Amino acid sequence: MIDHVHDLRSVREATDRLLTAVAKLDNAALSEESHLPGWTRGHVLAHLARNADALVNVFEGRPMYASAEAREADIARDADRPLEEQLADLRDSWNRFLATTEAPQDWSRTVELRNGVTDSAARIPFRRLVEVELHHVDLNIGYELTDLPAEFTTREIEFLADRWSGHGGVPATALAAEDGRSWRTGSAGEPTVTVHGTAAQLLAWLSGRADKGASLGTSGGPLPALPPL
Template sequence: MDTSTPAGTAALIARVAAAQEELRATVASLGDADLAAASALPGWTRGHVCAHVARNADGLRNLLTWAQTGVPRPMYADGGAREADIERDAHRPAAEHLADLARSGDGFVGHARRLDDGAWAAEVVLRNGDRLPARMLPGHRLREVLIHHVDLAAGYSPADWSGQDARFLLASLASAWSGRGDCPPLELRAADTGERFAAGAGPGAPVRVTGPAHALAAWLAGRGHGGGLRCSSGGLPALPAWM
């Protein structure tokens, strides 16, 4: 049996590892009081964001185990347990947050690197009920880490995403919004890469939104107010909440 990780997936896992290290570097610069202060997410401190990112790694690792063994294993026991775990872990000292982020994130990456082709092709089920092949899980983790790094509101912004990561996020988020009737039809043009994406499925002609890939991705994720973007209809249309 071939136990090697497919090349494209291996590269994505490497990007997850790098993004996690960057997030941990930001957290390492913060003290206990900083982590107890408000994040960019309403009602959450920076500690809540750290706890969520760590528990997400554990949840996605549960899905890797499902893919590897064939035995169903949900991300979380239930929605209530997920929220309780985040609240339990949100108020810890900075050193404990950092250790937890390292343990959970490195655990996800190490586990992912051990999966073979058969496991990557296995279907798993996300917390929201979406079914997908396990090979998409590293992308979900990368998106989670990059976006929530911004949510720490600690000096890291969408402009700090690498060009590669900004393009990944734009393509990933556009795909997530594609076909959704609660999202207006959009034609997204990345001025810095020349790429174009379609999103949404509401009535009417598509609204063209143009700007740097990182600004488009941030807007689709509900981060920021669309700075640096131009819209064919004047003002940017309202989008449903991302997360």
């Protein structure tokens, strides 16, 4: 069951960690490469701020972004700002998001995201948590997939495994974590491939991060290729 109150608390904690870490950087560090190809740390921070505003749009019934082109242009426009401006924007956009979630609303309603994707309003706080946690890792400032809270890692594996569930381009696949937990993804039917490793390694593969599954073991076939997120 989705618990948006719990997830909002988790987003607060994750945002505090992010802001504390970013405040230790300097202007030069923002122009250095992130873990995302073609993006500096400044691009990542700009995206996080604009994503918060985009989710406010979702809550208030507006298009998440005016267009894909506008989304990219806003990130490019804001990427080169100095640290003080980046931090202020992150805080301000977070406060706007938080104020929106504190307003009375029907959390059971369906809302529309990008590209026609829909979801329950109650799941939006978790979607914001995903943005904050994974992009904190993407900043390449020492926060790694192995540092993510265990609950978040488990839920994100479940979320991403479900995303590819029933996808005809991905073979039926079992995911086996070293601690004994398991999931499945891919096309319908009995899994033909089993992918095994740590939870962090499984998350890296599903989210297209770190070594993208190179450190995982498989049985029954090679590591399946996943579509882009």
